[in-house]
Amino acid sequence: MTPTPAGTRAGQAPESAATGTRASRKFAERNWVGGSFAWLWLIVVMVPLYWLVITSFKTQANYFITNPLKPPSEFTFENYQLVIESDFVRYFMNSVIVTVGAVLPATLISFMAAYAVVRGAGNRFLQGVNGIFLMGLAIPLQAVVIPVYLIIIKMELYNTLQAIILPSIAFAIPLSVLVLANFIRDVPKELFESMRMDGATEWGTMWRLAFPLTRPALVTVVIYNAVGIWNGYLLPLILTQSPEKATIPLALASFQTQFGVNVPAVAASVTLTTVPIVLLYAIGRRQLVSGLTAGFNK
Amino acid sequence: MTTLAPPVVRGQEPTRSRGGRSGSVLVWMVLPAFIMFVFFGIVPLLGVIVLSFATWNGITPEIELTGLTSWKAALTNPGLPNALWVTFLIMALSWLVQTPLSILLGTFMARQSRYRGFLAVFYFIPLLLSSAAIAITYKSLLDPNFGLGAGLGIEALNQDWLGQANLAIATLIFVVSWQFIPFHSLIYQGAVRQIPQSMYEAAQIDGAGRVRQFFNITLPQIKYTIITSSTLMVVGSLTFFDLIWVLTAGGPGDATRALAVQMYQLGFQASLMGPASAIAVILVLVGIGLSLLLRRIGGRADQSQMEGA
Numbered sequence: 001m002t003p004t005p006a007g008t009r010a011g012q013a014p015e016s017a018a019t020g021t022r023a024s025r026k027f028a029e030r031n032w033v034g035g036s037f038a039w040l041w042l043i044v045v046m047v048p049l050y051w052l053v054i055t056s057f058k059t060q061a062n063y064f065i066t067n068p069l070k071p072p073s074e075f076t077f078e079n080y081q082l083v084i085e086s087d088f089v090r091y092f093m094n095s096v097i098v099t100v101g102a103v104l105p106a107t108l109i110s111f112m113a114a115y116a117v118v119r120g121a122g123n124r125f126l127q128g129v130n131g132i133f134l135m136g137l138a139i140p141l142q143a144v145v146i147p148v149y150l151i152i153i154k155m156e157l158y159n160t161l162q163a164i165i166l167p168s169i170a171f172a173i174p175l176s177v178l179v180l181a182n183f184i185r186d187v188p189k190e191l192f193e194s195m196r197m198d199g200a201t202e203w204g205t206m207w208r209l210a211f212p213l214t215r216p217a218l219v220t221v222v223i224y225n226a227v228g229i230w231n232g233y234l235l236p237l238i239l240t241q242s243p244e245k246a247t248i249p250l251a252l253a254s255f256q257t258q259f260g261v262n263v264p265a266v267a268a269s270v271t272l273t274t275v276p277i278v279l280l281y282a283i284g285r286r287q288l289v290s291g292l293t294a295g296f297n298k
Numbered sequence: 299m300t301t302l303a304p305p306v307v308r309g310q311e312p313t314r315s316r317g318g319r320s321g322s323v324l325v326w327m328v329l330p331a332f333i334m335f336v337f338f339g340i341v342p343l344l345g346v347i348v349l350s351f352a353t354w355n356g357i358t359p360e361i362e363l364t365g366l367t368s369w370k371a372a373l374t375n376p377g378l379p380n381a382l383w384v385t386f387l388i389m390a391l392s393w394l395v396q397t398p399l400s401i402l403l404g405t406f407m408a409r410q411s412r413y414r415g416f417l418a419v420f421y422f423i424p425l426l427l428s429s430a431a432i433a434i435t436y437k438s439l440l441d442p443n444f445g446l447g448a449g450l451g452i453e454a455l456n457q458d459w460l461g462q463a464n465l466a467i468a469t470l471i472f473v474v475s476w477q478f479i480p481f482h483s484l485i486y487q488g489a490v491r492q493i494p495q496s497m498y499e500a501a502q503i504d505g506a507g508r509v510r511q512f513f514n515i516t517l518p519q520i521k522y523t524i525i526t527s528s529t530l531m532v533v534g535s536l537t538f539f540d541l542i543w544v545l546t547a548g549g550p551g552d553a554t555r556a557l558a559v560q561m562y563q564l565g566f567q568a569s570l571m572g573p574a575s576a577i578a579v580i581l582v583l584v585g586i587g588l589s590l591l592l593r594r595i596g597g598r599a600d601q602s603q604m605e606g607a
Binding site: 033034035037038041042044045046048049051052063064067068069109110112113115116117119120123125126129132133136138139140141142143144145146147148149150151166167169170171173174177201202203206227230231232233234238248249250252253256261263266267270273274277278281 | 321325331332337338340341342343345354399402405407413417422423424426428429431434443446479536537539543544561562565575585
């Protein structure tokens with residue numbers, strides 16, 4: 001227990017110093033409306049999640065007769081067993097392949113593009129490309145799924161995992177380039193200049209200077225894209241057909257039909273699919289912090 | 299400004315020569331992302347316009363250009379007015395519910411540094427869940443026979459939440475708020491923390507109470523954030539598909555059949571890709587129109603602030 005409050009306080013020390021302490025604390029004590037609402041909303045956020053987790057450990061018979069908000073007296077893993085036996089591992093692997101297969105190339109090519117856009121500030125072509133990426137931020141995926149579906153059919157990729165991966169990469173690019181370019185722009189010009197004096201090529205400068213310095217932004221971009229692609233529902237829905245190619249969000253919907261009134265099994269399937277992304281978030285948070293502190297210590 | 303002109307010109311020369319030497323390398327670096335985005339982003343955007351003037355069933359390879367036939371079919375479709383109304387209703391209600399609550403939460407969290415970290419960790423969780431997972435959770439939770447209401451035996455909770463038109467919309471708005479209020483409150487929290495403390499101290503000396511401080515300092519100071527957050531909410535609400543599709547599939551009847559759902563059903567279920575593309579074009583136009591409108595409001599705010607300074 002002790003490390004948690006200590007860690008929290010340490011993390012917040014610079015923030016409270018920035019806001020000015022005494023006055024803000026006086027305000028805080030009086031904001032009853034906001035305060036009670038913040039805690040109320042915490043309950044609103046947590047109740048469904050709490051219900052989900054405890055229900056996933058109840059037997060079906062037990063679920064119908066007990067208070068839905070009371071944890072089960074005897075934990076059972078039979079719901080998880082049922083979910084795993086329903087081909088869960090295959091759907092999970094499909095989602096892993098799609099997410100890794102899309103996030104890594106998307107981040108890599110976005111980083112290269114962001115570097116080029118920042119370094120080629122005087123190049124009209126590069127600025128035009130950047131303009132197209134910025135415009136791309138406004139294109140909703142939902143509006144272009146029909147032509148994407150047509151392109152995938154023409155490429156004879158329908159009902160494959162590549163069919164989901166390729167458009168996922170494309171739609172991750174605009175925001176990734178924007179975030180990474182903003183970050184690369186903050187790298188002091190002198191560093192680029194000294195790399196050039198040392199005779200480094202643009203390619204070398206990109207990997208040896210910009211890449212390590214951009215690490216916190218790269219982590220952010222990877223997490224953001226991974227969450228979006230892991231949770232994607234529309235692309236798998238329209239670009240695949242057979243159950244063997246289903247990713248997790250699609251599988252969840254079919255589990256619900258399959259399990260029907262077996263609410264604990266449905267709860268187990270949702271819990272099981274949420275764990276990886278919450279873990280990634282937990283790891284990423286720490287990574288983010290260490291990435292930032294590493295930058296400060298240099 | 300004129301005195302600065304010569305050094306600026308001189309400064310440009312090395313940049314230009316460097317651009318000439320390494321410019322081609324930079325172009326190669328941008329190409330993979332550019333090609334990928336053109337192929338799966340720009341081409342489909344143009345493609346959806348072309349397809350809206352064509353007839354295609356989505357299954358066989360024949361695509362015929364048929365002029366305005368698909369547009370006529372889309373615009374005279376009896377479902378269109380309802381889809382527009384439902385889309386507008388979801389947009390307006392979700393904005394009305396989310397904005398005040400997010401500002402309230404954000405303002406509180408910005409000041410309560412003791413609890414901020416703790417709250418932020420949990421507030422972030424809904425953002426990690428897929429809309430499909432959230433929809434399935436609420437579907438089970440709100441089930442009139444096996445859900446929370448039935449299990450707790452509380453009459454008020456025991457309604458057919460997703461089975462009646464008005465209740466279904468209300469439930470949808472609630473689930474959307476559950477999913478996104480934490481995110482927007484984190485945005486507002488960041489904005490409120492940017493406000494200089496001295497402004498509040500000055501107001502306090504002038505005898506302004508908390509409520510007046512909120513309306514006279516906090517709200518005007520987070521104007522741009524309100525516009526950014528509203529743009530995200532409003533344009534984002536146009537694209538709610540996963541959540542509605544898994545939660546209600548547009549039902550009961552057509553009570554929650556928004557434009558995106560209507561498009562999916564026309565195209566991928568009724569095999570009318572032409573009219574579905576026309577609806578997609580409407581979706582893009584409405585989205586661009588709304589972002590421009592909100593940006594214009596933001597631009598005006600920007601100008602007036604510059605005049606003030």
